[in-house]
Amino acid sequence: MSAPVTEDSDVAVDPRRTKRSIRARRMADGASVGWKLLLVKILAMGVIDALAVYSVIVLAQTAQWVPIVVILLVTGFANYIYFSRGNLPAKYLIPGLVFLFVFQIFAAGYTAYVAFTNYGTGHNSDKDAAVNALLLQAQERVPDSPAYQLTIVERFGEFSFLVTDPDGEVEIGNDLDPLTPVEDAQMQGGRAVGLDGYESLGFADIVANQAQIAEMAVPLSDDPNDGSLRTPDGSTAYVYTSKLVYDEVADTMTDTRTGVVYADIGTGAFTAEDGTELLPGWRIWVGTDNFERAFAEDSIRGPFLSVLVWTFVFAFLSVATTFVLGLFIAIVFNDPRMRSKKYYRVLMILPYAFPGFLSALVWAGMMNQEFGFLNVVLFGGADIPWLTNEWLAKFSILLVNLWLGFPYMFLICTGALQAIPDELQEAARVDGASAWQVFRSIKFPLLLVAVAPLLIASFAYNFNNFSLIYMLTGGGPRDAAAGVNVGATDILITMVYKVAFVGSTADYGLASAFSIMIFLIVGTISVIAFRQTKALEELN
Structure with a gap:
């Protein structure tokens, strides 16, 4: 038999009622600021909805129904997500997805569309x-x-x-x-x-x-x-x-x-x-004509292949030279016998601290054939065409890119070398390995594990290094026999820019076709290279 319950006895508390009361208190505590967040949400979504309505009205005047449907669907989905309870991950993902669509997917899709049209000077409208x-x-x-x-x-x-x-x-x-x-x-x-x-x-x-x-x-x-x-x-x-x-x-x-x-x-x-x-004419769908022109017309095929080869050479030599110099300096400064290393390191990264396009403009002035610092001061007034001779211009570009790029390689190599355990090097030396053998068999393979993805990214960056080429040489000297606006030092990205925007005529369709080729080339190289780097991971 159970004992009788008296007035002084403790009353059992239901755990479910306790949880509900705690939840209620939390909601009550949040109610004081909840209306502020709701007001901000309403104002923000009101601005977005107003922009969407304005966009729909503008697009409706030109009968662009597909963009109208997309805008209505996206805006309606955003309103549903932000004014409904839960769906917290979606509330954070929607802004990023919208910007991804506008600035990446839409831009790439529109470029692909233009590549199959005759869009350009004289063919700009309907x-x-x-x-x-x-x-x-x-x-x-x-x-x-x-x-x-x-x-x-x-x-x-x-x-x-x-x-x-x-x-x-x-x-x-x-x-x-x-x-x-x-x-x-x-x-x-x-x-x-x-x-x-x-x-x-x-x-x-x-x-x-x-x-x-x-x-x-x-x-x-x-x-x-x-x-x-x-x-x-x-x-x-x-x-x-x-x-x-x-x-x-x-x-x-x-x-x-x-x-x-x-x-x-x-x-x-x-x-x-x-x-x-x-002329003017109008835009039409031309299919693969722009791609065929790039390889079928002699006046375009020859310059395009020359630019393609130089782009690969420039990207490879840029990565190789900056990596070798950066690694050499990192090894020297990583030596414990080196004194005042922090001051030297500050000096080494100064070229990396200045904007690249400004440095390119300074170097362009220093390499001026008549008044440049190099010719007037270092070479005693010599008339050296650093930027107007085809081969000297290419050498000048590689030299300036080495100046701009080695601090980055120096930084990443320094970090990678300092991450290698000293025990491995000491064990190799105890076994009788020389300094070169330690570097070749231990340090360098482990270093590549860390920096190989960065080398691939650096290759892709230099493959599209527009600012250096355009600010230093403008792609020149000009190839007068080419059927497109192209020069001896142009890489693919500068050629695309000049075909689309420089000169009396603009051929957006051909430039977009070149852009798609660049995307496919860089994407293919990156995929192959990243697959090859998996072999290096086995060293870890």
């Missing part, structure tokens, strides 16, 4: 924009054109023509929208001088923006062949028509002066029978 551009650039003033009284008006930073035609009708239009009638314009002396919602420009404003106003061409109607209004002085407009006539049914462009017909033959431009093209 076909409708190209047709309008061709008609506009071929416009001439109609000799007997009537004069339209003009008032320049502005709204939301855009200029428009408020015109009064010879019959007294008032119309308004701009570069994108053709003339449309208006009825509530403010009139003065039979001329429209203002319109509600628009600000009329005075003489000083017209003078300040005369270049932009002179380039405006306001279509008379939706048919571009009807011509447009242009103004030479900001107060009177005249009718301009194009010497080219576009036949939308036949999809041809006809020159009314010569009678030559230009047709769309699938090359992204209106082309005559003799092969003459009207």
Whole structure:
């Protein structure tokens, strides 16, 4: 029988009730700051949602439905994650995944897309924009054109023509929208001088923006062949028509002066029978044409292969020379008999402490053929073409890269050498091994275990070492016989930049094709090299 419970007896406590009470107290303690976090969350997500809505509105105007769907899905998923309980890992992962998609996956995917198009100078837009551009650039003033009284008006930073035609009708239009009638314009002396919602420009404003106003061409109607209004002085407009006539049914462009017909033959431009093209053209899908050009056209294949070989040589020699020098200095400074090592180490890493592009510019000045420090001071005024001779320019690049790169190798080799146990070296010396045998059979293999991945990363970095090449030599001296803008010291990445952005013409499609090749080459080498480094791990 159990003992009776008296008033002085202890009452048994239910553990489940205790846990619930502890949880409740924690929630109550957190409630004082919970509303602040919730407010920050609402404000942050409100900004993100507002940007998403704005992006959807902008994309909808150009009928880009795929990006709209992606934005809506990502924004909806983010709202669900951040306003739901739990899902803590996802709340931390979403920002990183978004930036990864925008700056890595999207950039790589868009580059791949451009590589299969003819995107470049003369092929920057779609076909409708190209047709309008061709008609506009071929416009001439109609000799007997009537004069339209003009008032320049502005709204939301855009200029428009408020015109009064010879019959007294008032119309308004701009570069994108053709003339449309208006009825509530403010009139003065039979001329429209203002319109509600628009600000009329005075003489000083017209003078300040005369270049932009002179380039405006306001279509008379939706048919571009009807011509447009242009103004030479900001107060009177005249009718301009194009010497080219576009036949939308036949999809041809006809020159009314010569009678030559230009047709769309699938090359992204209106082309005559003799092969003459009207530019600008438009972007089209060209498949593997850009990749074929890189290997099929002699004027591109030769320079491309030369640049490819030099890129490998430059990357390999850069890693080899900096590693050898850095390892040598690390071994010297790792000797216990060496005094004042900390001061020497500070001096050794100074080249690594300065920005690489600034150091390259300083070296470019020092190697100037006429006024450089090397020629004037060290070589007594000699006329040595350090940066203009093909082979001297390559040597100069390797020399400067050695100056910039050996401190990094010195640092990692110093750390790797200090991590090798002294017992291994002492045991080898007891067994009678010489200093060279200890280094070759013990130190160097163990050193490679630590630095091999870094050597691979250094090779990939030098394979794309844009700043050194571009700041020191600009890729020169120029190869005049090449079909692309390329020089003797260009590596692949500088060649890609020059093909895409330097010169009078830009070929983004070919540059993107080269970029994909670089990615495949570096990726393949890295995979093979990292697999080979697994053999070194067996030494541990």
